[in-house]
Amino acid sequence: MADALPHPEAQYLSLMRRAWETGVERSDRTGTGTRALFGEVMRFDLSDGSVPLLTTKKIFWKSAVKELIWFLSGDTNIRPLVAQGVHIWTDWPLAKYNAANAPLSRDAFEARIIEDADFAAKWGDLGPVYGFQWRHWPDGSPDGVDQIAALIAGIKANPASRRHIFTGWNVAQLDQMALPPCHMTYQYFVANGRLSGTLYQRSCDLGLGFPFNIFEAALLIRMIAQHCDLEPGELVWMGADCHVYLDHAHLVEEQLSRAPRAFPKLALTRRPESILDYRPEDFELTGYDPHPHIAAPVSV
Template sequence: MTIEPLSRPAATARAPHWEWRYLDLMRRIWTQGDERVDRTGIGTRSLFGETIRFDLSGGAMPLLTTKRVYWKTATRELLWFLTGDTNIRALCAQGVEIWTDWPLDRYRRETGDDIARADFSRRIVEDEAFAEQWGDLGPVYGKQWVDWPTYESAGEEGLFRRGPGVNQVTQVLQSLKTNPGSRRHIIEGWNVAELDAMALPPCHKTYQFHVANGRLSCALYQRSCDLGLGFAFNMWSLALLTRVMAHQCDLEPGEAVWMGGDVHLYLNHAALVEEQLSREPAGEAHMRFGRRPASIFDYRIEDFEVSGYAPQTHIAAPVAV
């Protein structure tokens, strides 16, 4: 299907609200991006090597206002990552369905049962054995963050056994506290040896933290970004992870720096693109902590309080699996 380029003037991208940078990127991808067939078969328009920066000072948070972003869902996902869990059961139990499509697709392919998504999710929650068989995503994000696998000699030639996992989050927190000037404050999700075992290789793959003048910033390198659907969650999660790391280290939040490799829009998102580019951003969201837990692994959804967020209506679009 051929989709006509949008004609909204790019000059509005110079307005001060941070979200204009996002909208300008959306417009450039849609009108100038390289059109290609992608893994999903749907097709995308894509640009390579894009950056968006956001200043987290004063509790500001990068929530899009031109459509509603369900920040509690994104927060529950980040808290789930920090547990190291890789089964969707805990997410489904909280009504978070953003990872359900991948196990559901596998279940349908392997069993031939065209079960409805809601019924699949309900069974994942209610049936532990079913969840164990069909709900696991493989060693995705959280597994790499808090339990990166190591191997050690088993004492026999050529044999190795699993060693203690590496908790990268704990290591970086300790490094930030004891050696803030280090250039090695990195959390990495791209474990080459385990990519084939993952339902989806990590898109937001590398986080690097930086301390300057008592402020903690974080740069995220994201190899692949669905700008229409995924970016809003990715940007929020980057900012939230930076904030909780700073909270635990007695540092002020600095900048959230998002860097996208292949940044794309799906060709079946034409309605989303046209609707979102017809809107103007307004207002700013802020977040405060309700308490400071003893550990970064002890935050709960109730610990995050968002104010000033008055978005426009949600824009629905299909997820490409």
């Protein structure tokens, strides 16, 4: 009998272990410090309906779904996220606010974001981050270039094209962004009725960022495939600076002690008119049985 294939999560755990044990220790923008490796690749098969949602710690996948829908909306203000109980992006505008004013706690800051539209407009905006570039890349026209609409149209019209790409790396606007895009460039490939995708990340926080990044990239493939009458294929992830923060030792040690469990299956319960019209309830996950969550600090 042939040996069973390794669990797909094992390649992530291997990268985390190698980064922690053999990575180069480096200073970084946040002042926390990292151990890093450069240039890594992982592959995940999506053809059986599974999605790469890590099982060695619980991932709050509904927050990831809401974040992706927010990206696709083109919004750049944290107010819609905060209103849904999603705190992923709060720390960056909070740090900016606290540097210029009497400090607020995160809860107090988010309460003001929700209650006061003017306050949210001034302090909750992140600049032209991901969604803005995806939907409104500036070209001198009022609305800019909608890269997502162009991508869908391109896949439908010319599946064999090598130009099915969108990116958030707008050099001219990097200094206006709260955080330049880490998961920066996506490309898609159609073959045998299946849609595969690759994600290139310039920077990857293996402890906290990667679990969301890889899950959302898989969701995008499923959503795009649905709207192009294709089946999902493979997700190829390519990371440049792959790092573990020095204050994540407890996370690394605990997570590496755990054995992966089966990836869950994802069903899209509705096909909206546009890829821009999904709602959180359109995503149904079955079979997700993760190990407990591991809390760790975010470096801003």
